[in-house]
Amino acid sequence: MRQTADNGALDSDQAVAEHATILAAFESGDHEAPSKALRTHLAAVARRAAEDA
Numbered sequence: 001m002r003q004t005a006d007n008g009a010l011d012s013d014q015a016v017a018e019h020a021t022i023l024a025a026f027e028s029g030d031h032e033a034p035s036k037a038l039r040t041h042l043a044a045v046a047r048r049a050a051e052d053a
Helices: 012-028 033-052
Strands: none
Touching: 012 033
């Protein structure tokens, strides 16, 4: 969760959903799914951070 006292940016809803997707990817047994889910999550975090800059 990206949370800052300086600007009050909260993305907890998105972070929880993205982390649930990552967990589900691990549980799926698909060896490629966790990597894809994590890359998607990190790209979303980077996008949200850039939007706040």
